[in-house]
Amino acid sequence: MFDKEFLKENEENLKKWDKDADKFRAKKSRPRFITVSGEEVNELYTPADVDGAKFNEKIGYPGQFPYTRGVHHTMYRSRLWTMRQFSGMGTPKQTNERYHYLLKNGQTGLSVAFDLPTLMGYDSDHPRSLGEVGKCGVAVDSLADMEIIFDGINLGEVSTSMTINAPASVLLAMYLAVAEKQGVPFDKLRGTLQNDILKEYIAQKEWIYPPEPSIRLITDLMAFCTDNVPQWNTISISGYHIREAGSTAAQELAFTLADGFTYIEAAMKDGQDVDAFAPRLSFFFNAHQDFFEEIAKYRAARRIFARRMKEKYKAKNERSWLLRFHTQTAGCSLTAQQPENNIVRTAIEALSGVLGGTQSLHTNSMDETLALPSEKAVLIALRTQQIIAHETGVANTIDPLAGSYFVEAMTDKIEADAEKYLDEIEQRGGVVKCIEEGYLQREIAKAAYRYQKEIEKKERIIVGVNDYVMDDEEIDIPILRIDESVEREQTAFVRDIRAKRDNDKAKRTLEELQTAAKGNGNTLKAMLDCVRVYVTMGEICDALKPIFGEYIEPPVI
């Protein structure tokens, strides 16, 4: 990229600059110049920092191996990223209303947030659900709830992402059953299921069964979808939650990819053809506050994944090499103090996702440190994406930051750091082993603690929290509250469903599920039969507990 003579000249010019700059270095605008992840950043990057000789190998072109510049040839010039706001609250009806509101205001994809009982496989009337129903997302107990959530929404015309993990197969089964009722054939359905249990053990901590049977549920689902729901993204291999738990950017990248490779190896071991299932694996990353570190992370992610898919897993289908991803702006970066400032944080984070080439984007609402998003707050979050798309010009060209000395250097660096972690994980025996030994969890906890200490020592300033503090501030934005009646309503509803359904059929389909689970039957197929006759999610999850066991985490500080 740069000829030898130019680089020599550059070296001399750099030396001169360095000498002249020394006059000014006594003054420092802050104690340390580190990324959000704690990585030191140089004062200056120059052509010497770009591995120019390896342009084609490392940077190249969008839509071409190794995809550093983007997974598609024409990226946003042909189609903007999907504006997909993660959303769900209270009752299915309240959630349906919010979905209509978001679609009416220009959202281009749906994303379902479930409540904690649903995430953990409990029905709304389970004793463990007390006080939790509808608080963090929508309560779903049976197909009847899903029908209400998607009322008036044609599943053949919209793509839906569902953030659900331990009972993911059950929720997909319900989604398929809703599609059936709408008359939409499975091969027309588009969407994504998070379904990434490994990161649950590592970070989000929403599990039911131990790793091995959980991975079996996933490979069953992958096989079913390859044959029957070919446009569905079977897993959203996630780094978002790992980052939210406090990891660095390199850890987020490495641990996520390691999880992905674990699923790939499991499916291949199960006899599935990598080129059949890999094109429908997708990823999900955080967009944290360090603007350039995040952009570098996304670019490095595509490069590492493409190489491994081609060289290690010998995938022949080019679509198997593509790391397609959704991005969510960092919830953990938002403050409870002066919440309006969160609009700014979210906007900048979203911009980094766009400049990093994300396929789909969720922008957080300003009030999410206090409650689920109000209508006003989520509207601003959606408008943020629309303004980026239509007013800033950043989507006019593909991967605009390619060639930046800083960004290419950072991309190389984060790639190298992630590769070190990938090697370490492999040396230690793989992801499941690392989870059992607490290695990944401890790395994350260490990083989280270090970050907190940086804040308390004021090496890291968080506006409104440890500087620019307003002692007498009052919150004057609307705050959403989930009424206690939600729990009463949902509890009554699920009991009614159980009473009114054909209980012989319900019993039979559950038994057939257990038979499939004990043997080699496809568990998703069996669950579909269950949900059609209004077996509840809790009943399905409970039926599998005696067969699969229950996961108990050894608490590691």
Next chain:
Amino acid sequence: MPDKIRILLAKPGLDGHDRGIKVIAAAFRDAGFEVIYSGLRQTPDMIVNAAIQEDVDAIGVSILSGAHMTLFPAILDLLKEKKADNIILFGGGIIPDDDIVALEKLGVNKLFTPGTTTEESIEYVKKAVGERKKDEKIM
């Protein structure tokens, strides 16, 4: 040499977000406390029993799920019932201001909001436990 203050840190209910409580655990441990971490998915029963069994001076509870108005009162009731309500009960998470007022009125000793430094919470527990022990000596 004063005895180490013993605290139980707990995550009640279904909430699995443990970044905060782990930071608190590390900070309190570094500050010289004896820290027992219960792990996730504890019922109020499990928490209170563990607190009594481990003979702790204080219980720190983290709730980000919105279930605080169910879980804190349940813990308070059990502490009273088992005559363990001399144990300092503090906590943090996502708890609206007016719920904080209500819960502190019910008997929760102190609730901290996002942005609280670990130092602040450490100083609070040292002071609260110290005062409680002084009161008990006098009584």
